[in-house]
Amino acid sequence: MHHRHRVLGFLSILSVIMYLDRVCISIAGPRMQEALGLGPEQWGWVTGVFTLSYAVFEIPSGSLGDRIGPRRVLTRIVLWWSVFTSLTGAVSSYLLLVAVRFGFGVGEAGAAPNMGVTIARWFPLRERATAWGIVLMCAQIGGALAPLLVVPIQAAYGWRASFLIFGFAGVVWSAAWYVWFRDSPAEVPGANAEELALVAATSGAHEALPWSIAVRSRNLWAVVAMAGCVGYSMSFFQSWLGTYLVKSRGFTETGLLFASLPFIVGAVANVAGGFTGDRLVRKYGLRRGRRAMLLAGYGGSAVALTVATQLDEKFAALAALSLAYGGITLGQPALMGICLDIGGKFAGAVTGAMNTSAYGCAFLSSVIYGYLVNHFGSYEVPFIPMIFCMTAGTLVGLLVDAEQKVVPGY
Numbered sequence: 001m002h003h004r005h006r007v008l009g010f011l012s013i014l015s016v017i018m019y020l021d022r023v024c025i026s027i028a029g030p031r032m033q034e035a036l037g038l039g040p041e042q043w044g045w046v047t048g049v050f051t052l053s054y055a056v057f058e059i060p061s062g063s064l065g066d067r068i069g070p071r072r073v074l075t076r077i078v079l080w081w082s083v084f085t086s087l088t089g090a091v092s093s094y095l096l097l098v099a100v101r102f103g104f105g106v107g108e109a110g111a112a113p114n115m116g117v118t119i120a121r122w123f124p125l126r127e128r129a130t131a132w133g134i135v136l137m138c139a140q141i142g143g144a145l146a147p148l149l150v151v152p153i154q155a156a157y158g159w160r161a162s163f164l165i166f167g168f169a170g171v172v173w174s175a176a177w178y179v180w181f182r183d184s185p186a187e188v189p190g191a192n193a194e195e196l197a198l199v200a201a202t203s204g205a206h207e208a209l210p211w212s213i214a215v216r217s218r219n220l221w222a223v224v225a226m227a228g229c230v231g232y233s234m235s236f237f238q239s240w241l242g243t244y245l246v247k248s249r250g251f252t253e254t255g256l257l258f259a260s261l262p263f264i265v266g267a268v269a270n271v272a273g274g275f276t277g278d279r280l281v282r283k284y285g286l287r288r289g290r291r292a293m294l295l296a297g298y299g300g301s302a303v304a305l306t307v308a309t310q311l312d313e314k315f316a317a318l319a320a321l322s323l324a325y326g327g328i329t330l331g332q333p334a335l336m337g338i339c340l341d342i343g344g345k346f347a348g349a350v351t352g353a354m355n356t357s358a359y360g361c362a363f364l365s366s367v368i369y370g371y372l373v374n375h376f377g378s379y380e381v382p383f384i385p386m387i388f389c390m391t392a393g394t395l396v397g398l399l400v401d402a403e404q405k406v407v408p409g410y
Contacts, residue, residue, distance in 0.1 A: 003188055004122045008131055010177060011115050012138040014078065017169045018111060019142030020149070021085045023263070024166055025101075026242040027150040027256055028159040032097075033243070035159065042094055044370020047239030048363045049098050051231075053105030055359035061110020062117070062352025066345070067208055069183030070114040077114065078174040080107030086167030089160035105359075112336070113351035120340045120347040121184050126278060129337040133274015136332050140270055143238075143263030147256050155253070209349035210407060217406045219342050220350065222399045224357040227335065229393030230298060230328060231358030233305070233386040235365040237262055237325050248379035249314040258315075262322040266329035273297060274333035286341055286402040290334045294397035297331025302390035309383045328390075331397075341402040350406055361389075 025032070025047065033043055065073045084104035091097040115135060123131045153162045182188050214220055236244070241259055245251040251258065273293055281289035301324045308320035336351070343350030369382040 003185065007118060007122050007181065008134060010173075010181065011118060011131075011135045014074075014111070014115070014173055014177075015135050015139035016142035016145070017078075017166075017173055018081075018108065019139040019263075020146050021081065021104075021166050021170065022108070023143045023146040023238055024085075024150055024162055025088065026237075026239055027147045027259060028154060028162060029240075029242045030246045030253065030256075031154060031159040036091075036094055036097065038094060040370040040373040042370070043243065044367040046094075046097055046101055047235075048366030048370075050101045050105040050108075051235060051239075051359040051363040051366060053102045054109045055105075055356045055363060057106050057109035058113060058356040058359065059349060059352040062113025062348035062350075062355070063208060065110065065114040065117040065348040070118045070348075071178065071181050071183050073110060074114045074118075075174045075178040077107060077109070077111050078170045078177070081111075082167045082170030082174070083107070084167075085170065086164050089163030089167075110352065112355050113348045116336060116340055116343075116351040117348040120343070125341070126282060128340050129277040129281065129333045130274045132336040133271045133277070133333040136274070136329065136336070137267045137270035140263045140267035140329060144260040144267060146263075147242075147259040151253065151256055209346035214346075214350075214353075214406045217342075217404075218399075219401055219404050220353065220406050222396055223335070223338060223342070223350075223354050226294070226298075226393045226396040226400065227354040228357040228361040229389040229396065230331075230335070232361040232365040232389040233301070233393075234325075234328050234358070235362035236369065236382075236386060237321075238362075239366045240369055241321075244379050245314075245318070249317060251314065258318060261318060262325040265322040265326040269297070269326040269330040270332060273330040277334045277337065290338050290341070290402040291398055291400065293334035294331045294400070295394060297327045297329070297334070298390055298394040298397060299327075300330070301325070301327025302387055302394060303327075305383060305387045305390060309380055309387075324390075335397075338400060338402045342404060342406050344405050344407065346407060 029043065032038070038046065061073065061077065081104055084100055084107050087100045088097070088104065091100055119128055119131050150162045153165065241262070242256055245256060245259060277289060277293045280292050283289070284292070304320050304324035304327055308317050308324060311317040311320055335354070339351040339354050340347045368385070372382040373379055
């Protein structure tokens with residue numbers, strides 16, 4: 001096995017842990033709201049404040065990975081968020097919960113950009129969308145596992161126990177990562193010469209993104225706009241899904257096991273999007289290959305969201321929502337790959353900018369969802385802006401040219 005495949009294994013395990021920790025609150029949501037006496041608007045802030053702090057710290061954490069390497073940065077990130085995952089299970093009031101979830105977002109910010117830095121340094125261009133597809137697929141596996149683990153844990157020990165247990169896994173991962181991983185193939189003792197040549201490994205020198213040049217890139221702004229549209233819609237599945245299924249569609253707590261379905265579909269779509277995207281790039285080039293996956297994924301998601309709002313039967317609606325989420329995740333490897341394509345040596349900062357937009361809009365989505373539910377008395381009305389965003393994101397994606405660097409020559 002090549003060393004880069006072991007690196008991919010580490011990133012894949014991290015993705016599972018990350019989504020377990022992130023989606024846990026969606027499944028525990030109904031119990032937490034009852035225990036702490038939270039209404040829709042308050043729950044919107046609880047789930048939204050994570051995405052706010054995540055968005056604010058994405059670019060700094062991604063840029064830090066560009067400068068000092070993902071080994072140290074990912075170690076810090078995973079340790080931090082694991083502590084705040086466990087602390088979520090210890091809160092006793094609304095304000096304390098908001099504060100802890102803000103800290104959770106600060107900690108997890110930069111995880112995706114530094115995964116991107118790792119992939120950019122360890123994988124050749126023709127393998128990057130596939131690598132991202134596998135990593136993102138594992139994130140969906142984590143999301144799918146969350147209901148299967150959280151529901152029985154909270155049934156036996158209460159909702160607090162799941163957060164305490166999940167936090168421990170990240171501590172173990174970060175220790176193993178720091179001991180084993182190196183920032184580039186050139187730093188690995190006895191590195192395979194063929195693998196070094198394949199990935200065109202550097203000596204590990206790092207640079208900061210020249211923002212004065214980057215902000216003039218049409219490509220960067222298109223990616224940022226597209227990510228914001230997608231992030232607005234994707235937020236629902238990570239924060240409101242459990243509450244929606246119980247309070248709008250009549251699912252019982254045991255029935256929340258079916259909340260795994262969107263993430264199972266998402267896992268299949270992620271890996272399919274990665275492999276298919278790389279094949280299209282090899283056949284049609286970066287520009288057309290990446291755009292095709294964005295159009296298929298995000299356009300399909302907009303259609304599926306529209307269908308979901310028109311269905312009365314709860315399992316049919318869940319199936320349509322699962323396809324909508326699958327559309328988002330089908331396009332995800334292409335979006336992440338584009339950040340590496342146009343970012344070059346500054347992949348961490350560009351991925352951070354993309355994620356800042358995505359999670360900034362996810363924050364708005366989480367909060368607005370709660371206010372719309374409270375105002376209209378309906379959990380369906382908030383889908384209208386989500387459908388609009390996915391349609392707009394598809395159109396903006398057609399403007400992206402993956403062959404044009406944010407900073408020419410890098």
